[in-house]
Amino acid sequence: MDRIARTTKDLGHVLREARKIQNLTQADLAARAGIWQRTVSNIETSASGAKVDTIFDLLAALDMELHIVPRSKMTPGDLEDIF
Amino acid sequence: MDRIARTTKDLGHVLREARKIQNLTQADLAARAGIWQRTVSNIETSASGAKVDTIFDLLAALDMELHIVPRSKMTPGDLEDIF
DNA sequence: ACAGTTAATGATCCAGCCATCATATTCTGG
DNA sequence: CCAGAATATGATGGCTGGATCATTAACTGT
Numbered sequence A, B: 001m002d003r004i005a006r007t008t009k010d011l012g013h014v015l016r017e018a019r020k021i022q023n024l025t026q027a028d029l030a031a032r033a034g035i036w037q038r039t040v041s042n043i044e045t046s047a048s049g050a051k052v053d054t055i056f057d058l059l060a061a062l063d064m065e066l067h068i069v070p071r072s073k074m075t076p077g078d079l080e081d082i083f
Numbered sequence C: 001a002c003a004g005t006t007a008a009t010g011a012t013c014c015a016g017c018c019a020t021c022a023t024a025t026t027c028t029g030g
Numbered sequence D: 001c002c003a004g005a006a007t008a009t010g011a012t013g014g015c016t017g018g019a020t021c022a023t024t025a026a027c028t029g030t
Helices: A008-021 A025-033 A039-046 A053-059 A076-082 B008-021 B026-034 B037-044 B050-060 B076-082
Strands: A064-070 B064-070
Touching: A008 A053, A008 A076, A008 B050, A008 B076, A025 A053, A025 B037, A039 B050, A053 A064, A053 B008, A053 B050, B008 B037, B008 B050, B026 B037, B026 B050, B037 B050, B037 B076, B050 B064
Parallel strands: none
Antiparallel strands: A064 B064
């Protein structure tokens, strides 16, 4: 699964996958994050350019965080593939 | 150096450090990213809640990307510390 | 201490996100 | 298929970020 984002479209996909892994509906996640299902949908489909604060609300609700790294650097996921 | 961000404040700090490591001024980075020095300053100091697209512009200019990972998962940086 | 570079910040305008109501559409299990 | 759940989407309005002009404050090396 791709956890890397370079665009809002990437980010939308990653967030959607993360939500599904945790078996949450958009409404569930929205409630946890204190935002609206409408907004979750917009962000997952990159229907509109979200605000950073909203993304952090979603990440916190998913118990995830951002790692800002140089491009093409090895990731934890790569290591799991190797070991 | 801390490359993890859970808040806009974290993100501002990470971006500022990344910029300094590459010896860029705010004006340099702004020019590369196609935005304004004013905006770079605002984001680094988290003076305002930035838009995600602006962040991606900055990350691209810094040749960096986002990894969205579960909290407290081991990072590439950790591995460098170990090996 | 000073000159020059870099960063912070004031003010205004416009575009567009999110909140908030809603309904329509798609998906899924049985 | 069909009912129910899940997701997408229409419309409006307030709020605020970024663009854009600018000046001031802070920092840096010498």
